[in-house]
Amino acid sequence: xxxxxxxxxxxxxxxxxxxxxxxxxxxxxxxxxxxxxxxxxxxxxxxxxxxxxxxxxxxxxxxxxxxxxxxxxxxxxxxxxxxxxxxxxxxxxxxxxxxxxxxxxxxxxxxxxxxxxxxxxxxxxxxxxxxxxxxxxxxxxxxxxxxxxxxxxxxxxxxxxxxxxxxxxxxxxxxxxxxxxxxxxxxxxxxxxxxxxxxxxxxxxxxxxxxxxxxxxxxxxxxxxxxxxxxxxxxxxxxxxxxxxxxxxxx
Amino acid sequence: xxxxxxxxxxxxxxxxxxxxxxxxxxxxxxxxxxxxxxxxxxxxxxxxxxxxxxxxxxxxxxxxxxxxxxxxxxxxxxxxxxxxxxxxxxxxxxxxxxxxxxxxxxxxxxxxxxxxxxxxxxxxxxxxxxxxxxxxxxxxxxxxxxxxxxxxxxxxxxxxxxxxxxxxxxxxxxxxxxxxxxxxxxxxxxxxxxxxxxxxxxxxxxxxxxxxxxxxxxxxxxxxxxxxxxxxxxxxxxxxxxxxxxxxxxx
DNA sequence: GCCTAGGTCCCGTTA
DNA sequence: TAACGGGGCCTAGGC
Numbered sequence: 126x127x128x129x130x131x132x133x134x135x136x137x138x139x140x141x142x143x144x145x146x147x148x149x150x151x152x153x154x155x156x157x158x159x160x161x162x163x164x165x166x167x168x169x170x171x172x173x174x175x176x177x178x179x180x181x182x183x184x185x186x187x188x189x190x191x192x193x194x195x196x197x198x199x200x201x202x203x204x205x206x207x208x209x210x211x212x213x214x215x216x217x218x219x220x221x222x223x224x225x226x227x228x229x230x231x232x233x234x235x236x237x238x239x240x241x242x243x244x245x246x247x248x249x250x251x252x253x254x255x256x257x258x259x260x261x262x263x264x265x266x267x268x269x270x271x272x273x274x275x276x277x278x279x280x281x282x283x284x285x286x287x288x289x290x291x292x293x294x295x296x297x298x299x300x301x302x303x304x305x306x307x308x309x310x311x312x313x314x315x316x317x318x319x320x321x322x323x324x325x326x327x328x329x330x331x332x333x334x335x336x337x338x339x340x341x342x343x344x345x346x347x348x349x350x351x352x353x354x355x356x357x358x359x360x361x362x363x364x365x366x367x368x369x370x371x372x373x374x375x376x
Numbered sequence: 377x378x379x380x381x382x383x384x385x386x387x388x389x390x391x392x393x394x395x396x397x398x399x400x401x402x403x404x405x406x407x408x409x410x411x412x413x414x415x416x417x418x419x420x421x422x423x424x425x426x427x428x429x430x431x432x433x434x435x436x437x438x439x440x441x442x443x444x445x446x447x448x449x450x451x452x453x454x455x456x457x458x459x460x461x462x463x464x465x466x467x468x469x470x471x472x473x474x475x476x477x478x479x480x481x482x483x484x485x486x487x488x489x490x491x492x493x494x495x496x497x498x499x500x501x502x503x504x505x506x507x508x509x510x511x512x513x514x515x516x517x518x519x520x521x522x523x524x525x526x527x528x529x530x531x532x533x534x535x536x537x538x539x540x541x542x543x544x545x546x547x548x549x550x551x552x553x554x555x556x557x558x559x560x561x562x563x564x565x566x567x568x569x570x571x572x573x574x575x576x577x578x579x580x581x582x583x584x585x586x587x588x589x590x591x592x593x594x595x596x597x598x599x600x601x602x603x604x605x606x607x608x609x610x611x612x613x614x615x616x617x618x619x620x621x622x623x624x625x626x627x
Numbered sequence: 628g629c630c631t632a633g634g635t636c637c638c639g640t641t642a
Numbered sequence: 643t644a645a646c647g648g649g650g651c652c653t654a655g656g657c
Binding site: 127128130132133150152154156166167168169170171172173174175176177179181182183185187189190191192193194196197198199200201202236237239241242243244245246247248249250251252253254284285305306310311314315317318342345346359361 | 378379381383384401403405407415417418419420421422423424425426427428430432433434436438440441442443444445447448449450451452453487488490492493494495496497498499500501502503504505535536556557561562565566568569593596597610612
């Protein structure tokens with residue numbers, strides 16, 4: 126039986142769903158009027174209301190209100206679930222170690238208890254990421270400028286990791302910072318950090334921000350710092366297997 | 377009737393749940409074997425598998441696999457849901473405008489269709505945020521150092537917005553960058569940007585990173601740049617109503 | 628485990 | 643609306 130659900134379950138029904146769901150590695154979903162307490166990296170309280178609660182077999186724990194994409198409270202994968210039974214109510218507790226965090230849901234009224242023994246071996250294939258942009262430029266360095274050659278992908282330097290490092294036709298070192306979406310002040314600061322880092326050991330170093338567009342503030346700071354911009358949109362292409370080759374030569 | 381659920385629903389049952397759920401502003405939850413297509417800021421494909429699908433009345437749309445805290449596919453609040461009926465299957469489509477994004481779920485087999493007319497007026501109260509840290513320092517500037525005085529909270533400068541701006545006992549301008557958790561390279565770059573910005577118009581400017589700890593790389597860069605560190609942990613205290621007072625004086 | 632950085636980030640706030 | 647920065651961010655990839 127792949128799925129099980131009980132509307133307005135008795136306490137016994139609820140405990141059965143929870144035990145069976147947990148032991149069979151199912152995804153458990155509960156509709157309930159509840160209250161939530163969290164303490165860990167931060168601390169929170171949520172008063173009584175109707176929510177959707179999801180417990181996954183990897184320990185992920187989600188509590189959703191009727192709005193927003195984000196769960197109002199949660200626990201990340203690896204957390205351990207248990208439950209406490211009191212006279213008239215059930216408490217679900219999830220504990221994470223390192224950092225220590227506890228999430229406690231007090232179930233005041235359960236409208237629906239259910240689980241699904243999900244079989245799913247598929248993984249998402251995503252197109253249009255920064256990683257694809259990087260591979261695209263690696264293979265087509267001329268989209269940056271004529272004569273540009275890539276030396277390194279994901280190259281660790283003194284303070285950080287550069288997306289792409291290469292040389293222009295005049296032999297200058299060139300740092301590329303890629304953004305899949307509109308680049309902001311943060312992106313410029315990041316690029317500036319890399320350029321200053323490399324300038325300490327090499328002569329002239331150019332920094333180019335590569336993105337579909339720039340925020341107004343990013344443009345101002347970029348120009349003030351003598352950095353450059355190239356407009357490139359992330360390609361939405363099927364990805365072939367990407368080789369791990371990272372270096373062409375010492376520089 | 378606050379909740380409704382049907383196991384292994386017929387196509388008619390399923391369409392009823394969807395229509396009723398959407399029109400009554402309920403949270404809809406479906407257990408289904410499905411396939412998913414997304415196109416928008418990026419593009420993705422997800423092959424057949426069992427998932428939990430949640431549709432909220434604000435347009436939020438979540439598709440969860442059996443692992444991870446994050447939905448494998450989603451649509452943010454404000455998206456518009458519709459469905460298409462074919463001979464043997466139902467397709468749920470969610471469209472967002474600005475940017476244009478579409479999410480399409482092909483339901484191959486539905487194990488459970490349900491909705492909850494959730495009533496919930498409670499909001500989360502969170503303790504231990506950076507905002508609380510800021511207020512704490514604003515009220516207790518001596519935790520930074522003896523003689524330190526705050527001038528501005530959340531002060532916009534030329535390139536960015538400074539968390540706290542003040543003066544030390546010698547009259548030097550002091551920029552504080554706060555982090556509620558261990559500060560990294562990014563935080564140092566951010567602080568450096570603010571300090572360089574203010575140095576252009578004021579004489580000596582000190583930059584202090586205020587956080588519970590530092591990453592190794594952040595420490596190295598901080599020292600190299602002549603910036604400082606103060607160890608402060610975010611307070612987990614109940615928040616009173618926070619005044620909006622931001623400035624004490626021109627500087 | 629720590630560090631570094633991306634994300635279809637989401638989200639709130641402000642000009 | 644765009645811009646800016648926080649987040650209990652989460653997640654992936656190195657080391």
